[in-house]
Amino acid sequence: MTSAATPFEFKQCVTILKSTGKKAKDLRKLSDLISSVSDESIFHHTYQYFLKEHVLEYTNDFAHWVGESLEERSLAEQLSNVDPYGFGTIGDLRDELRNVIMAYLEGSPEPREARPGDEFYFNETATLVFPVGIWARNLAEFLMAIKLIETGSIYYHFYEARVRVEDKADDFSKWIAETLGEKELAMHIRSIDPFMHNVEEIQKHIADAVEEWVKRDMERMVQVL
Amino acid sequence: MIAKYAGIAPKGDLIVLLKLAEKLHKRSFLHVNSTREGGGVAEILQRMIPILQSLGVDARWEVIEGDPTFYEITKKIHNALQGNPETITREMWEHHFEVNKANAERINLGADAVLIHDPQPGPLVEFRTGGTWIWRCHIDISNPSKQVSKALGRYADKYDGMIFSVAKFAQALPIDKFIIPPSIDPLSEKNRELTGEEINEAVERLNIPGDRPIILQVSRFDRFKDPVGVIRAYRMVKKYNDCVLVLAGSPATDDPEGAAVLEEVKEFAAGDKDVHILLLPPFSDRDINALQRVADVVLQKSLKEGFGLTVAEAMWKGKPVIGGFVGGIPLQIVHGVNGFLVNSVEGTAFRIRQLLNHRELAARMGQKAREYVRTNFLITRQVRDYLAVWYALENKGKSVFVL
Numbered sequence: 001m002t003s004a005a006t007p008f009e010f011k012q013c014v015t016i017l018k019s020t021g022k023k024a025k026d027l028r029k030l031s032d033l034i035s036s037v038s039d040e041s042i043f044h045h046t047y048q049y050f051l052k053e054h055v056l057e058y059t060n061d062f063a064h065w066v067g068e069s070l071e072e073r074s075l076a077e078q079l080s081n082v083d084p085y086g087f088g089t090i091g092d093l094r095d096e097l098r099n100v101i102m103a104y105l106e107g108s109p110e111p112r113e114a115r116p117g118d119e120f121y122f123n124e125t126a127t128l129v130f131p132v133g134i135w136a137r138n139l140a141e142f143l144m145a146i147k148l149i150e151t152g153s154i155y156y157h158f159y160e161a162r163v164r165v166e167d168k169a170d171d172f173s174k175w176i177a178e179t180l181g182e183k184e185l186a187m188h189i190r191s192i193d194p195f196m197h198n199v200e201e202i203q204k205h206i207a208d209a210v211e212e213w214v215k216r217d218m219e220r221m222v223q224v225l
Numbered sequence: 226m227i228a229k230y231a232g233i234a235p236k237g238d239l240i241v242l243l244k245l246a247e248k249l250h251k252r253s254f255l256h257v258n259s260t261r262e263g264g265g266v267a268e269i270l271q272r273m274i275p276i277l278q279s280l281g282v283d284a285r286w287e288v289i290e291g292d293p294t295f296y297e298i299t300k301k302i303h304n305a306l307q308g309n310p311e312t313i314t315r316e317m318w319e320h321h322f323e324v325n326k327a328n329a330e331r332i333n334l335g336a337d338a339v340l341i342h343d344p345q346p347g348p349l350v351e352f353r354t355g356g357t358w359i360w361r362c363h364i365d366i367s368n369p370s371k372q373v374s375k376a377l378g379r380y381a382d383k384y385d386g387m388i389f390s391v392a393k394f395a396q397a398l399p400i401d402k403f404i405i406p407p408s409i410d411p412l413s414e415k416n417r418e419l420t421g422e423e424i425n426e427a428v429e430r431l432n433i434p435g436d437r438p439i440i441l442q443v444s445r446f447d448r449f450k451d452p453v454g455v456i457r458a459y460r461m462v463k464k465y466n467d468c469v470l471v472l473a474g475s476p477a478t479d480d481p482e483g484a485a486v487l488e489e490v491k492e493f494a495a496g497d498k499d500v501h502i503l504l505l506p507p508f509s510d511r512d513i514n515a516l517q518r519v520a521d522v523v524l525q526k527s528l529k530e531g532f533g534l535t536v537a538e539a540m541w542k543g544k545p546v547i548g549g550f551v552g553g554i555p556l557q558i559v560h561g562v563n564g565f566l567v568n569s570v571e572g573t574a575f576r577i578r579q580l581l582n583h584r585e586l587a588a589r590m591g592q593k594a595r596e597y598v599r600t601n602f603l604i605t606r607q608v609r610d611y612l613a614v615w616y617a618l619e620n621k622g623k624s625v626f627v628l
Binding site: 012014016017018019020021022023040116117119121123124125126127128129130132133150152153 | 235236237238240241244245367368389392393395396397398401402403404405609610613614617623624625626627628
């Protein structure tokens with residue numbers, strides 16, 4: 001089994017929620033505020049949605065609120081289809097969210113307001129990143145580690161990495177391809193759709209893929225002997 | 226001490242807690258509130274201060290003192306912030322300030338970080354001498370009285386940051402506003418595992434019959450907790466399912482209305498030997514623990530709520546909780562997954578009947594409830610968050626901190 005010169009260091013992030021003090025009671029206000037709130041707030045309501053426990057119904061907080069609180073199902077579906085990883089900057093993502101809302105408003109009767117207390121509250125986060133004290137030098141160690149780490153670590157390396165790493169890849173596949181040279185396994189991990197799973201499912205998919213790979217590697221070694 | 230939480234709290238929380246504690250080692254952290262016992266704030270401070278100290282942070286807890294008039298005023302302020310119409314005169318505000326001024330002369334307010342809990346000691350910020358000052362609001366102020374909100378706003382501006390339990394409580398103030406839910410301590414007398422003997426001893430001593438399902442609400446005797454509504458829901462259930470209702474609460478020294486509400490509740494329940502109203506002395510933690518463990522269904526039918534820690538307590542014991550759709554309760558109960566959210570007496574009665582008639586559903590929800598609390602509402606997460614806020618306020622201008 002190949003051992004890496006540069007081990008993979010597992011890190012994790014936790015977030016502390018901050019309120020911007022801004023809220024929207026209807027779609028026009030939501031659209032206005034999407035234009036003006038901080039990048040951190042847009043980031044929180046889109047990318048960090050995957051850090052929260054959720055059922056696979058929406059893919060960001062805006063879609064969730066539009067679907068559940070305003071009961072505008074069609075717009076919720078359209079907003080859920082906006083892929084935050086498809087944009088180069090937060091500004092571009094912000095524009096797309098606004099365009100989707102404005103196009104919907106032009107073609108629909110004016111939607112109702114949210115009930116008092118059920119408005120959309122714009123938040124942002126302070127994020128703490130820290131090493132969890134686990135390193136992997138080869139795939140067998142990686143497999144043990146991936147089963148052991150918490151969901152905050154999966155989020156950091158699988159989701160958050162896509163806005164941190166230059167080629168928008170996750171940290172796991174990048175290390176497996178570049179350091180271990182296992183490009184096929186890396187591609188397999190990279191092909192897991194981040195939208196279609198919660199963090200626990202992503203963890204299981206990666207563990208299953210690596211386990212299968214390690215098993216095949218071991219079988220090959222036995223045959224050589 | 227923190228090692229005791231290994232295997233109970235999430236590992237990541239413990240790691241980040243130790244890293245933050247390294248950064249803030251031997252620095253002073255003062256907490257100030259208005260009561261040493263009774264209510265969720267005092268309870269969490271009793272547990273949190275020793276944890277902070279064991280992590281090497283120089284933590285201290287002070288309690289302000291006031292006369293009965295002061296507590297009547299602060300109760301009115303509390304009610305007004307929760308949306309009740311109250312009249313608070315200029316003389317009352319002056320008294321509120323003067324009592325705080327006297328406390329500022331008595332209490333050493335010097336610390337690297339000062340966390341002021343709730344509005345009672347809010348004016349202490351006028352006497353700040355240094356350090357990072359943070360105001361922690363535990364109550365539901367999503368619909369506050371404008372007059373009271375404005376009056377308190379002049380103090381809020383003088384803090385470096387504010388902490389709310391729920392995002393919708395946060396007001397549009399030009400300072401950093403953090404959202405930190407409160408928490409429970411899984412090792413406290415109120416939440417630790419109990420033996421069968423301990424549970425039986427408590428239940429027998431409190432005269433709670435064990436031959437029928439038990440419905441429980443643990444809370445102060447406060448109109449916002451709707452104890453009368455709970456009795457009405459129980460009466461609806463009783464027509465279909467024979468059961469026992471237990472209303473258990475402790476008096477709080479900063480709540481002058483408690484005795485009057487208790488009398489109202491007793492009067493409303495009069496004549497029903499299956500309604501058990503228990504006024505437990507402060508620190509009856511093991512009894513509350515036992516009641517929550519023996520209950521079949523736990524209620525928190527609040528009409529207004531800061532957060533409602535009793536919900537997380539019961540969930541940690543694997544109980545499905547039926548809670549009012551107010552304050553922080555929807556953050557704890559995921560409707561239909563780990564409990565039920567209700568909006569009426571009728572809804573409460575319906576969900577009680579559902580859980581009494583579908584025991585497997587109740588057990589499954591209870592298991593999910595425990596795991597949800599483990600991830601989100603244990604004390605280690607809250608200590609982590611408080612230290613993170615302090616650290617973030619000392620390193621302003623950044624949104625990502627690499628530890």
